[in-house]
Amino acid sequence: xxxxxxxxxxxxxxxxxxxxxVMVSENLTLTRANAPKYNEQYITVGFxxxxxxxxxxxxxxxxxxxxxxKESGFNLIxxxxxxxxxxxxxxxxxxxxxxxxxxILDPIVEDGWEETLERAKENHIPVxxxxxxxxxxxxLYTCWVGSDFYSEGINAVIWLEEYLEQAGRKDDPLxxxxxxxxxxxxxxxxxxxxxxxxxxxxxxxxxxxxxCGNFTQGEGKTVMEKILAEHDDFDVLISENDxxxxxxxxxxxxxxxxxxxxxxxxxxxxxxxxEAFEKMIEGDLMASIECNPLxxxxxxxxxxxxxxxxxxxxxxxxxxxxxxxxxxxxYMEERKY
Ligand code: GZL
Numbered sequence: 001x002x003x004x005x006x007x008x009x010x011x012x013x014x015x016x017x018x019x020x021x022v023m024v025s026e027n028l029t030l031t032r033a034n035a036p037k038y039n040e041q042y043i044t045v046g047f048x049x050x051x052x053x054x055x056x057x058x059x060x061x062x063x064x065x066x067x068x069x070k071e072s073g074f075n076l077i078x079x080x081x082x083x084x085x086x087x088x089x090x091x092x093x094x095x096x097x098x099x100x101x102x103x104i105l106d107p108i109v110e111d112g113w114e115e116t117l118e119r120a121k122e123n124h125i126p127v128x129x130x131x132x133x134x135x136x137x138x139x140l141y142t143c144w145v146g147s148d149f150y151s152e153g154i155n156a157v158i159w160l161e162e163y164l165e166q167a168g169r170k171d172d173p174l175x176x177x178x179x180x181x182x183x184x185x186x187x188x189x190x191x192x193x194x195x196x197x198x199x200x201x202x203x204x205x206x207x208x209x210x211x212c213g214n215f216t217q218g219e220g221k222t223v224m225e226k227i228l229a230e231h232d233d234f235d236v237l238i239s240e241n242d243x244x245x246x247x248x249x250x251x252x253x254x255x256x257x258x259x260x261x262x263x264x265x266x267x268x269x270x271x272x273x274x275e276a277f278e279k280m281i282e283g284d285l286m287a288s289i290e291c292n293p294l295x296x297x298x299x300x301x302x303x304x305x306x307x308x309x310x311x312x313x314x315x316x317x318x319x320x321x322x323x324x325x326x327x328x329x330x331y332m333e334e335r336k337y
Contacts, residue, residue, distance in 0.1 A: 042075035043303065046095035047104045050132070051083035053182075053215045054243040056271045059337035060131065060293035064104070067296035074300075085109055092116045096123050102306070103127045104299055109184035110135040117141055126306055128299050133186040138314060142306065145298045145316040149187050152289045153194020155322050156238060156268050159287045161198075163266070163324075173204040175234040177227055179213040179220055179244045187291070188215075191240045191270060208234055213244040220247030228255045236266045242276040242288060245269035249284060260284040261325050272323050274335055280328035290320040293337055 047064050050057060061078070068076035077100065081088040085108050095103050096119055103125055107113060110133055117140035120127050127141040134141070164170050178195060181188030199205050209227045213220040220243060228251060237252075237259065239245035245267060252259050259265035261283035269276065272290035279285035298316050305312050323331060 041073075042070060043073055043102070043307070044075040044077065044098075044100045045102045045104060045303065046077045046079065046091075046098070046100040048079045048081055048088050048091050048095075048106065050081050050088075050106050050108045052080065053083055054217075054241055054271070055273050055275065056241060056243070056291065056293050056337075057215075059273075060106070060295060063294045063337075064296040064299075067300055072300070081106075081108060083108060085112060089113075089116050093119065096120055096125060099123065100125060102303055104130050105134075105141075106131045107134050108132070108182065110186050110189070111184060114140065128302055130295055130299055131187075131293075143302055143312050143314050143316060145295050145302065146318060147187070147291050147320060148317050149190025149291075150194045150197075152270055152291060152320070153191040153196075154198055155194075156191075156270070156287070156289050157195060157198030159289070159322050159324065160236065160266065160268060163286070171204070172235075173206075174202070174236055175206055175208045175231070176236045176238065177231065177234050178207055178210040179223060179237070179239040179248060180210060181213070181215040181240040181244075183212055185215075187270075188212075188240055195238060213239070213247070215241045215244060217243040217247040220244030221251045222247070224248035224251035225254075228252070228257065232257075234265065236268070239267075239269040241291075242269045242271040242273045242285075245285065246275065246279075249279075260286060272321075272335075274337060277323065277328045277332045277335060280323060280325045281332065283325050285325070287322065287324040289322050292318045292320050294318075 045068055049061055052058060065078060068074040079091040088108060092103060092105065093116060103120060105127055113134040113136045117127060117136050121140055129141050129144040131146045133144055180192055199207060208231050211223045211227060213223045220239065237248060239248060257265060259267050267285050268287045269285060270289045270291050272288040276285055276288040280288060295318055298318065302312050
């Protein structure tokens with residue numbers, strides 16, 4: 001009973017300001033009746049991040065660090081997975097041994113999580129999957145919070161179809177290059193499936209190269225240099241995140257391949273970072289499909305529901321849009337990452 005009274009007081013004293021910051025009145029911090037084994041005052045959350053592979057990832061990490069604060073009643077243990085799945089699994093086992101209250105996992109790749117998730121369940125530690133997904137029995141984790149990657153891929157091609165229609169090029173044959181994200185990552189799997197589903201609706205469109213750039217700018221440049229050595233004539237470049245596109249642009253500059261508005265190659269990427277907005281306003285990038293990294297408040301809401309013993313949905317999609325060189329300037333000011 002004390003637990004609910006304390007949580008009730010917490011919610012009464014807590015109000016949302018601005019984009020979701022949570023202010024707690026000075027004289028009350030979140031205190032729990034049967035508090036975890038250490039740090040009596042706070043809900044202890046272990047957050048296992050993929051790494052630092054992209055600007056999107058940095059924005060996602062910062063969002064968690066700024067959301068799960070001591071002021072809002074949380075003790076956050078942040079773990080950088082360093083782009084290494086084995087390191088992520090080891091970290092999860094450590095958090096289980098520490099008997100944290102909750103684990104939030106952003107899995108680099110979908111495979112290899114059954115055993116660790118089973119161990120968390122055996123130790124009664126709820127696991128929230130954030131951003132990327134796992135290939136595991138859904139009963140082993142509480143829920144998933146993230147983006148609909150398949151729809152992102154579909155929406156990229158819908159934008160391309162609309163652009164070509166307006167340009168009077170609806171029936172043009174097209175040669176398409178695709179830079180894929182990390183192999184096995186649900187963001188890459190979903191986007192690629194969505195892209196392929198829509199591209200195959202156009203018999204005169206051909207994917208002439210499809211290479212993995214691992215979501216990083218450096219590999220985007222390296223892979224694009226290799227593609228340019230083999231293909232000097234293609235019409236569309238679709239990159240599964242902005243950072244790989246930025247690297248590919250450097251490679252196209254070095255090879256004097258024109259791109260963007262008025263250029264030879266139509267450029268489309270995913271994430272919609274601040275730098276992508278700058279490049280869309282310049283006309284170098286023609287469209288970026290938003291993938292919203294600001295997921296932490298949705299994950300915190302799930303934990304607060306669990307604390308109140310409320311039912312929790314299994315899937316939580318984050319709202320997202322499509323931006324282009326035509327509307328980037330209009331939205332630039334309000335962007336948060
Ligand atoms: C998508 C996320 C992807 C981003 C990349 O939700 O997992 O990983 O699109 C990031 O920028 O590296």
